[in-house]
Amino acid sequence: MKLEIDLRGLWENVRKMGAEGPQETIRFPPRKVDAPPWNTVDTDPPTGTTGEPGIAQPTEPAVPIEGGALSEESFKIVEGPGGLLQKDGQQIMMYMPGHYPERFEKALQDGNDGNRMHVAFCIHLEKMKQNGAYDTKYFATQRIDDQFSIHDNKSDRKGHAALKVCKYCLNKLNYDGYAVPGRGKGAIFKDFSFETFFERYASFFSSHPLREAPRTPQEKGYTKDWAEVSRRYRASRNYCCEECTVDLNDYQYLLHSHHVNANKQDNRDENLRALCIDCHSKQPFHDHMLVSIKARHLIAQLRQRQKMPAPANWSHVFDLADPGMNGVMHFLQHNHAPIPVVGQDIQDESEAVVATLELAWPSAQLAIAITVEDAVAARQQGWNIFSVEQALATPEHVLGALRQSRFT
Ligand SMILES: [Zn+2]
Ligand SMILES: [Zn+2]
Ligand SMILES: [Zn+2]
Numbered sequence: 001m002k003l004e005i006d007l008r009g010l011w012e013n014v015r016k017m018g019a020e021g022p023q024e025t026i027r028f029p030p031r032k033v034d035a036p037p038w039n040t041v042d043t044d045p046p047t048g049t050t051g052e053p054g055i056a057q058p059t060e061p062a063v064p065i066e067g068g069a070l071s072e073e074s075f076k077i078v079e080g081p082g083g084l085l086q087k088d089g090q091q092i093m094m095y096m097p098g099h100y101p102e103r104f105e106k107a108l109q110d111g112n113d114g115n116r117m118h119v120a121f122c123i124h125l126e127k128m129k130q131n132g133a134y135d136t137k138y139f140a141t142q143r144i145d146d147q148f149s150i151h152d153n154k155s156d157r158k159g160h161a162a163l164k165v166c167k168y169c170l171n172k173l174n175y176d177g178y179a180v181p182g183r184g185k186g187a188i189f190k191d192f193s194f195e196t197f198f199e200r201y202a203s204f205f206s207s208h209p210l211r212e213a214p215r216t217p218q219e220k221g222y223t224k225d226w227a228e229v230s231r232r233y234r235a236s237r238n239y240c241c242e243e244c245t246v247d248l249n250d251y252q253y254l255l256h257s258h259h260v261n262a263n264k265q266d267n268r269d270e271n272l273r274a275l276c277i278d279c280h281s282k283q284p285f286h287d288h289m290l291v292s293i294k295a296r297h298l299i300a301q302l303r304q305r306q307k308m309p310a311p312a313n314w315s316h317v318f319d320l321a322d323p324g325m326n327g328v329m330h331f332l333q334h335n336h337a338p339i340p341v342v343g344q345d346i347q348d349e350s351e352a353v354v355a356t357l358e359l360a361w362p363s364a365q366l367a368i369a370i371t372v373e374d375a376v377a378a379r380q381q382g383w384n385i386f387s388v389e390q391a392l393a394t395p396e397h398v399l400g401a402l403r404q405s406r407f408t
Helices: 007-020 072-076 100-110 123-131 167-173 185-190 194-200 226-236 249-254 278-279 291-303 314-320 323-334 370-381 388-393 395-405
Strands: 091-095 139-140 148-152 158-161 255-259 272-276 343-347 353-361 367-368 384-387
Touching: 100 148, 100 370, 100 384, 123 343, 167 185, 194 323, 226 255, 226 272, 249 255, 249 291, 255 278, 272 278, 272 388, 278 291, 291 353, 314 323, 314 343, 314 384, 323 353, 323 388, 323 395, 353 370, 367 388, 367 395, 370 384, 384 388, 384 395, 388 395
Parallel strands: 367 384
Antiparallel strands: 091 139, 148 158, 255 272, 343 353, 353 367
């Protein structure tokens, strides 16, 4: 599929709209958000009534991306939402499997000595694109098991290496606050996990690779009676999240029972916690929790409708917001930005919800949106919207706009 508009041009259009009035259609191929679901609160079918398997099912069958050499054409369009990398609407990483003999040997021993895994469109990739160094040198992959295929450029020797993430990429995304002084670059790099990385940005992509064959709850380690145990436990908590307190009586499938000590056989009450899938996905050691932006926005809407208190500090903002906003939030926190509202609903004249804005400052009519659809709709209601990518590239613009709004 050929993308006709790249992200930058698209967001430029969005930004110009204030002056030029709304455009008829804005296409954004990588994301497929259904026709306005925000005011109808329809949701994906339950991802299992047992609660715990906790996995938002991939929305589409996997596209075999693994190991695909990127053509000149595809290299040019890999820039995805939020500065991430995408191919066919799915999140990917890019790397050069070819190594010179000596480097190849070293990489097999220690992945740190091999080529880097790119997770964002960093300045290094930008340079490669300008130099035209893309032709078949770069491969796309979605592997998350640290076993990346590499080969020797001078012979046909092949192998697998635990290549490490590119630091330019971490910097560009401000991953975990990587670019913020004092956050500890070394530890962020050392603790980096490709699996966690993919989970964090799940909302930015419409489809996700199938990472494993579907398994029954028992194969996943749950007890035979888990469905019943989970149902009973969640009922005993009145179908409210024990972390953020959102009431999910009307959306019980969005509430999971979580095993605190990670032992899925230990179903004692004191080892269980009822968690909405947003809070659940932010618990440590959760693999394969890919939560759709639809589900996260629905939970954000419910929290707002139930008049739950807005976050009072940044740690609360981090708890409530989409984890893909982590880089932006670290910048804002570091620069003492005012505390934003998380998941602000925007309504049109008929009071239909037309957009959900991830981080918003309503008194300034300013927000950072994840999807272009949200951005376009909010702009039409007079809001000043930044994309995640813009907020990462020029956080000073967001801060400047916030400061200015206080004096007008
Ligand atoms: Zn990079
Ligand atoms: Zn919650
Ligand atoms: Zn859990």
